[in-house]
Amino acid sequence: MNLKNNNYTLSKTKTNTFVANVFSLMFTALIISGIAAVWFATESMKTFIIDMEGGLTTLGWISILSPVGLVLLMGLGFQKYSAQFLLGIFLLYSTLTGISLSTIFSIYSTGSIASTFFISALTFGVMALTGYTTKTDLTKLGSLLIMGVIGIVIASIINMFLGSSLMHYIISIIGVLVFTGLTAYDVQKIKNIGNQIEQGTENSQKMMIMGALTLYLDFINLFLMMLRLFGNRD
Template sequence: MADYNPYKDYSYKNAYDDGMEKDIMDGYDEPYEDSGANIIDLNSILVRAFIFMVIALGVTAFVAMYVASDMNMVIRLYSGYNYIILIVVEFAMVFLTQYAVNKKNLPLAIIGFFGYSVATGIMFSVIFVVFEIGSIANAFFITAALFLLMAVYGIITKRDMDQIGDYAIMALLGIIVVSFLNMFVFKSSGLDWIVSAVTVVIFVCLTAYDTWKLKKMSALKGADKETKLVLGVYGAMELYLDFINIFLKILRFVGRARD
């Protein structure tokens, strides 16, 4: 049971690609170089993205613990086709958010993003049933430390991280393929551990890249308040996906099953 992971072999990160970024940035001037003062401003896209992300993580944790408090509910959710339905709902919420952001529809983007965080919380409920609370907390704090470290790097770095982002996305697609092959063909526990470790590295790099990208977007000229909020939701989804994927793989290493 300690090896159980409801998200063991898939990720939604590739649903958010460079094409989407290009679409939502059409109609605005290119980002300009500055001292970074506007980036730390409370109205910046970067700060809004982090605020939305933290709220979404809180929603996910609350929903997960609430559902896990009723074992019968957990059993029902993971019985029959309910599990598959939950996965479909999650994908639907991701693509709804993507569509809304591309259309600059703030209410729909918020519904999609927080709908996804609720669905993820329902999926995560089984984690609180399978693993000890202490090991879940350890995984969370390790994830938070890695995430914050790389986010800070993404904010302060002066280097162009576009190439790193491209390599990380390609590596992610490759590791997803390897994961599915291992699930159905190789069935190797050793390879599973390697995949988990590589996945952590990939999403740590993506955290730095996504933060750097949001820093650039925060310097957009001509973006009004609502557009900044929409882009904040877009950024929040990126960062949220980075965080939960790191968390799940870290939990793979430090999680201890309940007796």
């Protein structure tokens, strides 16, 4: 009995450590993004993102388009690249994402950005805790949520041409629901990985980085969807 209890305790400790490391890296990336966003939102730095005519500069376009390529690079190069390389790409990704997010300060009031960030953080925290503690298997929700993300992307592209405010509102509501669900689903998946993976290996470091990227994307997208719903435009 004691041996079983000891094994259970060791397994639980291993899982908790892995999940804690994932969240620590995710929070580090969010801090980097926040600093970059606030810095490039200042009058002296804004000109590096937005030109005199109100369009995007070269750096502005890079900050918006390159993160997609970096995420694909990390996903497709998971087996090929080292953990250190993937970490560097992730930190670069969080910096460029922060730079692109600086433009929201030109659209929404600072107060509404702050309040929406708080609401998003609270929602994310509740759903992360739910995903970690629930005994319900959320695996079946995964495919539905991924389909939801694909639907949001397609609908958003279509609405770029339609310019429908109603469609914009509906997409935002669905987006909040999808990324709220994904938070719980992804945290449970990360917990399961932490329970199975061998700690201290190169592969575990890579999985930790990819887990942090996944949660980072969940939070950022949840925040942006909520901002579209609740943000007050200047």
